[in-house]
Amino acid sequence: MAEQLVLFEAERERFYALAAVLDGNPVKPLVTDFDAFQRLEKRAGQPNLGSFSAQTLVQQAARQRQQLQRRIAAAEKRRVNRSGSLTEGIVDRAGDxxxxxxxxxxSACGASEREGWRTSGCITKGDSLTVHLLxxxxxxxxxxxxxxxxHELAHIYQRADRQRYDARRGRVDxxxxxxxxxxxxxxxxxxYALTYYGEWSLTRGNLEIGYGYVCGRSERRALRKWAADVDAPMPG
Incomplete structure (x- = not known):
């Protein structure tokens, strides 16, 4: 069993070294899934751990490390704005x-509940790391x-904030x-979008977006503090 625990520690070190690549990235909690790995660490520290259980832990730790490796490799390819579009450029920079x-x-987002409105974007329930847009x-x-x-990126940061806490209630809540x-x-x-771009209106010409509420200065100060806490990008 001692040999298995040595192997587990090696996987643990490799996992945390990979996770360090995301230091300062707002989606680190969503990408790394620290909670799952910490559960493995807790089990590895149990005094009555058997040889078979230790071997299983090594395999599970290896799978999580490999998953993180794949996500990092995919991100490296995704950093290139292949479409050359404005929106992809913003998303690529936001999450590296x-x-x-x-x-x-x-097709991916539900219809707007407001009469006469259409859904321009969303983050789906089952995938916190993809922005869906028209x-x-x-x-x-x-x-x-x-x-x-x-606006949609802000929803990803809200989910990442909650992911940091066991009860899934973050500073956003x-x-x-x-x-x-x-x-x-x-x-x-x-x-978040208004503050990010220094805007004071959700309308421009004949365009109207959002949910009809323009936040004030005190709310923007609170939002800036929240953004700094979760490493969300926010121009000065």
């Missing part, structure tokens, strides 16, 4: 390649492309519980 983008919102030509222009893609952003994740995501 660890966030994917697809222009399939018409095709670029379906937007009104660069302004709404930028605002909507950053504390802000909403205080009544900031009218207690709405969507309005917080709008505020």
């Amino acid at each position: 390649g660890f966030i994917d983008i697809r222009w399939d919102a018409a 095709r670029e030509r379906e937007f009104g222009g660069d302004w709404d492309r930028r605002m909507i893609v950053v 504390r802000l909403l519980a205080k009544g900031l952003f009218q207690g709405s994740e969507e309005k917080m995501a709008d505020c």
Whole structure:
């Protein structure tokens, strides 16, 4: 069994060395899945661990390390803006390649609950690392492309924030519980986009986006602090 624990420690060191590649990346909690690896560490430290269980732990640790290796390799390829589009460039920079983008919102996202509105983008329930958008030509222009893609990125950062806590209640939930952003994740995501671009309106010309609430200065200060805490990009 001692030999198996040595092998487990080697896998552990390799896993944490790979995870360090994501230091400072806002999606690190989602990519690394530390919770699952820490459960393996806890089991490895049990005094009554048997030889077969130790061998199983080594195999599971190796699988998690290999999964992280694959994600890092995929991110390296994804950093190139293959489409040459504005939205892909924003997404690639935001997650250093660890966030994917697809222009399939018409099929991947649910219909808007608001009459006369359409869904321009979403993050699906089962995949926290992919932004789904309408095709670029379906937007009104660069302004709404930028605002909507950053709104959707904010939802990814919200999920990454929650992933850091066992109860899956992050700092985002504390802000909403205080009544900031009218207690709405969507309005917080709008505020993130507004603050990111220094905007004070959700309309431009005949274009209207978002959820109808423009956050104030105090909320923007709170949002900037939150962004710094979760390593989310935010211009000064």
